[in-house]
Amino acid sequence: MSKPMRDFTRGELEWAPWITPVDADAASQEQLQALKITPSNRAVGAYSLVLAHDPASLAERSPLYNGIMFGARGLPRADRELGAVATSQVNGCSYCASVHAKRFVELTKRPDVMERLYGEGLQAALEPRHRAVTDFSAKLARDPVAMQDSDLAPLRAQGLTDLEILDLVHAVAMFSWANRLMQSLGEPVPA
């Protein structure tokens, strides 16, 4: 069940963990490698330090995330961020939604899109491309088994190629992953 968008905020949010993070000063080699901490890069957030309790999964998840959200060519990054916001709205992850709404606005200079989503929810009146991306993302996030071939049609009508569609699928899937970690291991707090 998705949270009403009125509970969301695009103000600054931080994330407070519910489990004591790994102490970077006492971390194992495996943990440090997974965190990619070097003596010059100590500014690792609480989220990564919590995930570092299981360094094996963290070590793979970080490059997977980067490959999905920053992979060159394919779907424009703004559309990946929109997919992330839609997914986060479905799952009710206000922290993820706020971070990725901000990224979308930085990339597009279109705060009005996020204002509509925040003000009216997933059914907000959107331009056809944003509508297509949002609808596909929300349905895939909510109920992957219910996806039907016809769900691709609006994306095809916007000219998305197979690779672009795959990039969107990956983004939605990755935030289906990320939301669940953020929501179950801590909570958003005002900055």
Added chain:
Amino acid sequence: MSPMSTPDDPDVMDQLTGLAPDSRLGLLRRQRPDVVRHLQRSDAAIFTPPNDGGLSAPERAAAALRVAVLLRDARLQEHYRARVTERGGSQLIASAADLATTDGDPRWRTILGHVDRLTTAPDSAQREHIDALLASGLSPQALIALSQLVAYVNFQARVRAGLRLLGAAHEQADA
């Protein structure tokens, strides 16, 4: 299935989607080689880690089976049912697959409850659920591993659904 498959072998996602690496869909996937590589390695890190931190390999597969049951994904259920059996965890299948179960010791029931919550109602998760998991005997490592596992299978199901849609579209195009 070796976690260290060569580029020409079908990886886990290929197998789940029923596609060959050199098929059109397999080649599409491989236009994102970092994603393919780290998706496969994530699978290995989660299901066959170097040390399990107290969450055993059969338990991991059984928890994943439960996610697949919750998602009503028959192919994913089949995949994890086989994995549980391969890892000697057949006795866990009944409780994992039965959404109404009250079987199992308190630790296992707490784990299954968290699998359900994280999959279907992640927004309902609270600090007290984390406290309960730790109090039931899970180490911090096992707690994070469990969280990554459930989140990963949810990820996997969405990738699979998307690939299925793209594959079906190709079949129609070839018809």
